Amino acid sequence: MSSVAAPARAAGRQPAEDDLLCVRDLVKHFPVTRGLLGRTVANVRAVDGVSFRIGRGETLGLVGESGSGKSTVARLVLRLLRETRGEIVFAGHELTGMRAGELKRLRRRMQIVFQDPFSAFDPRMSIADVIGEPLRAHRLADGRSARRRAGELLELVGLTGTDLDKYPHQFSGGQAQRIGIARALATSPELLVCDEAVSALDVSVQAQVLNLLRRLQRELGLSYLFIAHDLNVVRYISDRVGVMYLGQIVEEGPADELLADPRHPYTRSLAAAIAGAGPPGSRRRVLARGEAPSPSDPPAGCRFHTRCPAAFGRCREEAPALRAVGPDRTASCHLLERPGQEART
Amino acid sequence: MSELGIPPAGNAAGRRLRGTWRGLRRFVRTQPLGAIALLLITTFVFAALFAPVLAPYDPIEQNREHLQGAPDGRFWMGTDDLGRDILSRVLYGARTSLLVSVATVAAGGALGTVIGIVSGYFGGSWIDTALQRVMDTIMAIPGLVLLLFVAALLGPSVLNTIIALSLLVVPSFNRVARGEMLRVREELYIEAARANGCGLWRILGRHGLPNLLAPMLVVLSLVFAIVMIAESALSFLGIGTPPPIPSWGRMLSEGSRYLEIAPWMVVFPGGVLTIAVLAFNLLGDALRDFFDPKQLR
Numbered sequence: 001m002s003s004v005a006a007p008a009r010a011a012g013r014q015p016a017e018d019d020l021l022c023v024r025d026l027v028k029h030f031p032v033t034r035g036l037l038g039r040t041v042a043n044v045r046a047v048d049g050v051s052f053r054i055g056r057g058e059t060l061g062l063v064g065e066s067g068s069g070k071s072t073v074a075r076l077v078l079r080l081l082r083e084t085r086g087e088i089v090f091a092g093h094e095l096t097g098m099r100a101g102e103l104k105r106l107r108r109r110m111q112i113v114f115q116d117p118f119s120a121f122d123p124r125m126s127i128a129d130v131i132g133e134p135l136r137a138h139r140l141a142d143g144r145s146a147r148r149r150a151g152e153l154l155e156l157v158g159l160t161g162t163d164l165d166k167y168p169h170q171f172s173g174g175q176a177q178r179i180g181i182a183r184a185l186a187t188s189p190e191l192l193v194c195d196e197a198v199s200a201l202d203v204s205v206q207a208q209v210l211n212l213l214r215r216l217q218r219e220l221g222l223s224y225l226f227i228a229h230d231l232n233v234v235r236y237i238s239d240r241v242g243v244m245y246l247g248q249i250v251e252e253g254p255a256d257e258l259l260a261d262p263r264h265p266y267t268r269s270l271a272a273a274i275a276g277a278g279p280p281g282s283r284r285r286v287l288a289r290g291e292a293p294s295p296s297d298p299p300a301g302c303r304f305h306t307r308c309p310a311a312f313g314r315c316r317e318e319a320p321a322l323r324a325v326g327p328d329r330t331a332s333c334h335l336l337e338r339p340g341q342e343a344r345t
Numbered sequence: 346m347s348e349l350g351i352p353p354a355g356n357a358a359g360r361r362l363r364g365t366w367r368g369l370r371r372f373v374r375t376q377p378l379g380a381i382a383l384l385l386i387t388t389f390v391f392a393a394l395f396a397p398v399l400a401p402y403d404p405i406e407q408n409r410e411h412l413q414g415a416p417d418g419r420f421w422m423g424t425d426d427l428g429r430d431i432l433s434r435v436l437y438g439a440r441t442s443l444l445v446s447v448a449t450v451a452a453g454g455a456l457g458t459v460i461g462i463v464s465g466y467f468g469g470s471w472i473d474t475a476l477q478r479v480m481d482t483i484m485a486i487p488g489l490v491l492l493l494f495v496a497a498l499l500g501p502s503v504l505n506t507i508i509a510l511s512l513l514v515v516p517s518f519n520r521v522a523r524g525e526m527l528r529v530r531e532e533l534y535i536e537a538a539r540a541n542g543c544g545l546w547r548i549l550g551r552h553g554l555p556n557l558l559a560p561m562l563v564v565l566s567l568v569f570a571i572v573m574i575a576e577s578a579l580s581f582l583g584i585g586t587p588p589p590i591p592s593w594g595r596m597l598s599e600g601s602r603y604l605e606i607a608p609w610m611v612v613f614p615g616g617v618l619t620i621a622v623l624a625f626n627l628l629g630d631a632l633r634d635f636f637d638p639k640q641l642r
Contacts, residue, residue: 078540112537114533121537133541183537
């Protein structure tokens with residue numbers, strides 16, 4: 001994949017010293033084993049050569065269908081999964097291959113908010129214990145001080161200290177997600193990974209939680225890796241957006257530009273799907289056909305060619321490289337190859 | 346950020362206690378048979394603990410004038426072939442039975458549960474495989490043979506009985522704990538705990554164990570019944586509790602010789618043993634139904 005990523009790195013944003021997170025050529029294959037001896041019969045290529053960077057105080061949105069590898073990227077970054085290949089540099093520290101003790105110190109500085117807060121909390125723990133746990137695990141506080149900090153965090157996310165002795169099931173989805181955010185903030189992290197953090201919420205509650213996240217970012221200088229399948233949500237919160245398809249980022253760029261003027265046919269189909277305007281007939285033209293292929297057996301050539309409305313012969317044989325398609329923008333499509341000539345489907 | 350809004354800790358414990366009380370009330374309501382079993386077990390434990398107060402006579406004092414006396418107003422359960430009061434011996438026998446069962450279930454249960462949880466958390470890895478092969482080995486040994494071996498090697502004593510029985514019950518706890526942990530480890534809150542920086546023992550102790558206690562309680566109750574029978578069986582064979590410590594199994598073996606002339610020597614210890622074992626089995630069944638999520642409405 002290095003041949004693919006190299007031009008992207010040269011063309012995209014210049015490597016900056018103040019990048020909080022820098023991911024290079026990240027690959028994660030899940031082996032599919034069969035039989036007594038655990039013979040590997042196939043690999044699910046969940047993440048297949050993903051590179052991106054997130055600056056301090058910046059939000060990178062990662063969008064894609066289910067199965068595109070977004071959540072796997074999140075778990076790789078947080079070291080909940082071990083990568084097959086690739087580099088993850090967090091605040092100047094190479095995380096891959098790091099020893100457990102060292103990693104634990106860095107874990108304080110990056111936290112995750114999960115999609116379903118109810119299943120992310122131990123049902124037997126009170127809210128005080130839920131929020132206090134990262135503090136106790138890192139020996140930052142104990143007993144009374146952990147409780148006081150938990151109360152402060154609850155107020156920070158818009159709940160009250162009187163909620164400390166309740167249990168997770170006593171809260172609504174939006175409140176529970178606020179508690180999830182409070183827990184993630186307990187150790188004063190610099191990077192917050194939001195894995196579909198608002199996807200399970202009602203639209204009105206979504207907006208409240210998104211505004212909370214924006215406020216927290218402003219007040220605490222957080223960086224977000226914001227994963228979602230809803231483009232509207234991603235556009236609202238992200239500075240930059242990466243579009244994932246079958247384990248690869250097919251297009252990346254500043255959020256507004258990318259969605260206003262998508263270059264990759266897949267991004268176009270996504271953007272068209274949320275536009276909502278216009279008669280159905282005019283939209284069908286740009287929509288991707290059918291279902292996404294299985295990541296255990298991705299198509300040869302361009303992975304999107306089986307569904308692409310503009311696919312031609314070369315797409316079936318040769319994988320397109322990520323290339324610059326404007327200042328600070330990259331995309332991978334053969335139609336974008338010649339400078340000045342843009343893909344028009 | 347005022348501290349005023351934060352109530353002091355402490356009422357969390359009260360809340361938990363009230364929750365337990367509510368749970369108990371619901372158990373009594375939905376599992377009447379289990380509630381009766383629980384009552385019987387409480388009586389049994391009470392009798393064992395207060396045997397010295399409750400027993401009318403010294404359980405090993407022999408009364409030559411009253412050999413094999415039938416139950417009457419003075420000796421409610423009669424006397425045995427040495428003139429000892431059977432009621433007192435049954436009460437003290439409950440102590441022996443309880444001591445052996447509690448010690449066995451505590452030691453074997455703790456070891457089996459820890460092994461099971463660790464094994465389940467690392468399910469599929471070499472740690473799991475190694476631990477489970479050891480468990481398989483223990484299960485492959487016939488229980489009675491091991492108990493006879495220990496008795497022959499170390500001599501019959503209460504402690505040796507406990508050690509041998511503990512070893513035998515480890516796999517039962519291991520199997521259930523491992524199976525439950527395999528389920529629990531897939532829960533999102535375990536992954537969240539890892540992301541929060543929790544170490545292995547914090548994950549297993551704070552998130553693993555509390556979430557599989559319910560099924561462990563069921564095993565506990567059922568294994569308790571098995572251990573009580575095993576203790577009696579060993580004493581019956583003469584390789585368990587050594588005389589003159591009163592033990593139900595030994596009383597049965599002594600009384601079996603006089604079944605036709607003094608049936609009370611067998612009926613009372615046997616009856617009490619049967620009721621106690623039945624109670625633990627019923628409690629185990631009731632707990633299983635109680636914790637079964639499909640029965641919750």
